[in-house]
Amino acid sequence: MxxxxxxxxxxxxxxxxxxxxxxxxxxxxxxxxxxxxxKDNPNNIETKPYVTASNSRFAxxxxxxxxKDTPVYDHFINLGEQQTEFIExxxxxxxxxxxxxxxxxxxxxxxxxxxxxxxxxxxxxNLMKQGYGEWDALGRAATYAKAGLLDYGKQKAIPIYPxxxxxxxxxxxxxIDNPLLKKAFLETLNSLxxxxxAQLVDSFFEDFPNKVPTAFQELLSQFGIKLEELxxxxxxxxxxxxxxxxxININDKMSLEYxxxxxxxxxxxxxxxxxxxxxxxxxEPDARLENLRNAYDILIENFKKNTKEYxxxxxxxxxxxx
Numbered sequence: 001m002x003x004x005x006x007x008x009x010x011x012x013x014x015x016x017x018x019x020x021x022x023x024x025x026x027x028x029x030x031x032x033x034x035x036x037x038x039k040d041n042p043n044n045i046e047t048k049p050y051v052t053a054s055n056s057r058f059a060x061x062x063x064x065x066x067x068k069d070t071p072v073y074d075h076f077i078n079l080g081e082q083q084t085e086f087i088e089x090x091x092x093x094x095x096x097x098x099x100x101x102x103x104x105x106x107x108x109x110x111x112x113x114x115x116x117x118x119x120x121x122x123x124x125x126n127l128m129k130q131g132y133g134e135w136d137a138l139g140r141a142a143t144y145a146k147a148g149l150l151d152y153g154k155q156k157a158i159p160i161y162p163x164x165x166x167x168x169x170x171x172x173x174x175x176i177d178n179p180l181l182k183k184a185f186l187e188t189l190n191s192l193x194x195x196x197x198a199q200l201v202d203s204f205f206e207d208f209p210n211k212v213p214t215a216f217q218e219l220l221s222q223f224g225i226k227l228e229e230l231x232x233x234x235x236x237x238x239x240x241x242x243x244x245x246x247x248i249n250i251n252d253k254m255s256l257e258y259x260x261x262x263x264x265x266x267x268x269x270x271x272x273x274x275x276x277x278x279x280x281x282x283x284e285p286d287a288r289l290e291n292l293r294n295a296y297d298i299l300i301e302n303f304k305k306n307t308k309e310y311x312x313x314x315x316x317x318x319x320x321x322x
């Protein structure tokens with residue numbers, strides 16, 4: 001059992017559980033003291049003036065007072081006939097999500113650049129205040145949005161592949177009701193550089209580095225099958241009385257014992273991913289994989305911390321209610 005004692009999480013999880021589903025912008029403050037830097041491509045963030053012509057394109061132009069109806073991407077509007085014909089006849093069928101971003105670029109103006117995406121805009125703005133260039137800030141925002149941790153509305157500042165334009169909230173953590181995992185994942189992203197954070201999200205939801213569009217839920221289901229096969233080799237008295245179905249959502253109607261079974265299964269799943277990455281790296285050495293393995297280690301520790309705190313507060317609450 002991975003669950004151990006730690007500090008109180010009751011006030012932040014049980015009393016305010018609904019609030020955890022909508023994360024405040026302050027939660028996205030980047031922890032620069034625990035960054036698993038990418039050796040090949042570090043961010044090298046420097047302190048710069050807040051918004052200047054050199055570190056920004058969109059924000060600087062907007063703050064200069066440009067007419068809000070001014071098109072942002074003239075080159076998409078003025079594509080050549082041959083390119084336009086290919087996109088309109090083949091591109092939209094070969095890559096419908098990519099086509100949706102192309103369409104959004106054609107209607108993008110400085111007035112609707114962050115349409116229905118105030119949190120996304122604030123996220124980028126806050127990062128720029130911390131010293132990020134605008135493009136690095138947009139890239140990081142796209143990573144959080146791809147994970148389902150930041151709503152991107154109808155923003156047109158950056159495409160978020162492989163998702164489509166216009167956030168339908170049908171991806172990533174929008175589909176996972178497990179606040180402890182969500183919190184641990186957010187804490188982990190906040191401690192990583194841009195490149196490693198993007199790799200972790202891709203690994204979670206796209207099975208990086210295999211480049212296979214395998215959903216997180218499908219990987220979990222495969223892991224559940226592996227667990228059941230291993231269970232058959234164990235003595236009966238050592239077998240878990242629970243069967244992992246692939247469902248990691250939790251709610252207050254579940255017993256604490258079953259919730260801990262889900263938590264321990266997730267920790268086992270993450271450790272299994274680390275082993276997979278180690279084996280993959282032996283076959284195809286890649287410095288990025290070391291950073292990704294470190295990111296999973298950080299995620300495991302954050303998740304362990306959250307589950308320890310959750311169990312402690314649950315036990316305190318149970319004693320109080322007796």
